[in-house]
Structure formats: structure tokens, C-alpha cells
Amino acid sequence: MSQEILDGLAVIVNEVAGVPVEDVQSDKSFVDDLDIDSLSMVEVVMAAEDKWGVKIPDSEVKNLKTVGDAVAYIAANQ
């Protein structure tokens, strides 16, 4: 399940920011490792919400530091 979400998220991050799919790993920080700025993060969140039918409020987005954080949040809330 988590692997599926990770794979899906990697595709989204690649689409939004051009980061190679293989670089999008659980331990990677969106900001520090993947260079995802706040605007791109909004796009990632939107696409994830659409793909997995979850709602990720802004108050949660700031806690999603790493890709793994996002995978866990989506898995727990979908």
C-alpha cells in the first residue's frame, strides 16, 4: 500500500517539479533534498488529493517534511 503511494507520489513530484522519479524516496525532504518550493508543494498536494481522494489541510502540509511523512498521511487518511 505504502509503496504504491510512494510510487504515485514520485510520479506527481516528477510532473510538478521535474525531479527524477527515482530520487523521490521516503527519507527525502521536499524542501531540502528535492527543492520543492511552496508553490510546487501546493501543486503536489492538489494532485495527491485528487489521486487518493484525501483532504490535506494547510495545517497538515507544514508537517509533511519528508516524502515518507506524506505517504504516511495519505495512507492513514484515504
Added chain:
Amino acid sequence: MSREVVITGLGMTTPVGGDVASTWQAVLAGTSGIRRIDAPWVADQPAKIAGIMAVDPGEVVERVEARRLDRGQQAALVATREAWAQAGAPEVDPTRLGAVISTGMGGLLSLMDAYDTLLDRGPSRISPHMVTQIMPNGPAAVVGLEVGARAGVHGQVSACASGAEAVSYAARMIQGGRADVVVCGGTEAVIHPITMAGFAAMRALSTRNDDPTAASRPYDLGRDGFVMGEGAGVLVLESAEFAAARGATILGIYGGAGLTSDGHHIAQPDPEGLGAARAIGFAIEDAGLSIDDIVHINAHATSTPQGDIAESVAIRGALGSHTDNVVVTGTKSMTGHLLGGAGAIESIFTVLALRDRLVPPTANLVDKDPEITLDVAAGAPRTLPAGDIAALNNSFGFGGHDVALVFRSA
């Protein structure tokens, strides 16, 4: 003492070519880039034709850039990369590097797309890039970031004179000492049912839908309005001193600019062409030249019944009997009207005409309007004399903006 400004790089993407070489070859050959718009929405539009970019800029820029940028910004980026590469990517202190890129209407396609999204899916699905896609300074900002400009990033807004006004402002930045190098020009990509309907409502567009390549016909008796085009043109301007110090190839010399306003009507040209004539006079004066030095004019010549005559009157008003010695052309006959991009691509055409001593023909000029008292190039390119020569590029915009630029051969 004002500093001399030279041109060291040119870039463009237009309805007749994806770069300068292909575009210049096409206009010298008199090739029209106008075609029928291939979209279902044209069905109930009065005007169903346009000059669509020959090469989709969204396919040229990186995929992520295409996603984040408006189509007009993509075109500006394509043209900038070509111009910057030709200039040899000058190594310049970023605080001495500027960008001035204009648009007449801003990121209208992105705005309309976003509005569709708003209606279909609600406010939560609006792209975080929408605002920077639609802001009129967006293309300037995108180009400024591309080259790393820190002397200033600006976007002049004067409808169809915007691109020419950008070039004049860029030159002022160098002349006044604010910058050594400025990337400048204009871009527009607003072919959409809303703009086509709006311009058609003004009765400004040609409706020669059954013969698209013949629709834009400046100075011809059969002209019935302009044809919308899209694309971008970018020039790299430098102080002559800076260019010489780095051994840059000089493509042409910026002479000067004249900027006036009609104070006549929001959209119609002053039939006496007074504002335009004053702009031409000021430009020649600003260039330190005399009327006799002008050998060629790339006219605004949009193919509207009134506008072409008003410009003819203005040119004769400014140049007097010397008008008979000047070869005029209307390249919108081939590219269509790029609105905010027009003054930029036509500045480039003017620089190239001086460099190659060749004036592109005005396409579709078959039956010349007797009210046009100009020597218009038609049928084939016309040659220009050897030696030091100068030419004008005219651009006028809804709102009564008149901009004339003078360029000199290198």
C-alpha cells in the same frame, strides 16, 4: 554624454518560424504564416484565421517550464535563449544586467483556463502559478530570472506599441548608465475565442476566412482588417563600450526612439497622423540623424482600412518629399499582428534588413490603395544601399500610443 547602444543578439519565435533564421528566410520569401484556426470554437466566430506560432513553444521549453509558464512567457523564453546564445551569453555583473519584456494583454490564455477550472472544479483547484502566469510583468520577470538580471526588470504596457516601447526603455537603461546589457522585446499569445470575439466586435479583424494566407494585406485595396498573430521577439542590447571590450559581434546599432500619444480616440488612429509623425521626427532627432539618412521603414501596417492610410499620412508628414526615397514594408502581411510582440519582431526585421541590405516584401499587395503614398516593397525583396544607413520601425497601439525606433547599420 549618452552612451551608444548596440545590438548583439536576436531571438524570435513567430507564425512563420521557430527562430530568427527560419523567420527571416520566410519573410524574405514573402511566405504567409496565417492559417485557419483548428478548433471547434471558431465555428461561430466572424474571424476564423490567425498566425499561430510555427513551433509550439511548449514543446521547446522544459516540461516543468511549460507547466509553470503562460504560453506568451514560454515564447519569450524561447526567443531569449536564442538571443542570449547569439550574444555569446555575455559575462556581465548581474547588477548591470536588465530585462524589459512587454506584452499587450498579459497571460490571458492562462487566465481563461483558470476561470474554466474555477467554474468546473472550484477555487481549490486553481494553480498556484496562475497569478504569475497572468501578470503583465510576468514575461519580463521570467526572462529576468532566466538571465539573472538585477539592474531592473520592467514591462512597458502600450498595447500594440508595447514591444517597441520595451526596446526604447531598455536602450534608456543603458544610455542613462543603469545597465551595461539589457535583454528586451515583447511577446503575445492570446489567440482565444474571447479575444477573437472582442477584436471582431471592434470590426478590427479580417474575415477573409476562405483564403487565410491572403487575409493580411497591408496597403492593398482589398484589406479588411488585421489578422491576429502570436509569438515573441527578443534583442540583446549593450553599451557599445561593453560590447567592444568583450569582442562581441555587432549586428546593428540602436539609434533612438520617439514616443508620443494621439490624444484622439481610444482605438482609432488620428487620421492626420500627427502623433505618429511627431514620434518619427523625435526618433530621428534622438538618433542624431537627419531625415535623409532614413532608407527604410518597417511600418506598423496592420492591414486595417483606416490605420494604413493614417500611417502613410504620418510618414509623409514626418519625412516630406524624402518619403519617395524610402522603401516601406509591412511584415504583418506574413506574420499577422503579434500585438505586444509586434514592435519587437519588427525591430528585429529592421535590424536584419539593414544588415543584409534587403527589405522583405509586403505579401498580398496586388492592388495598391491610391491613398497610400509610399514606395512599398512588394513581390520580391528590395535591396538597400551600401554604406552607413538607417531605418525606422513604427509601432502604434490602441490607446493612441505612437512609438518610432531608429536603427543604424553596424
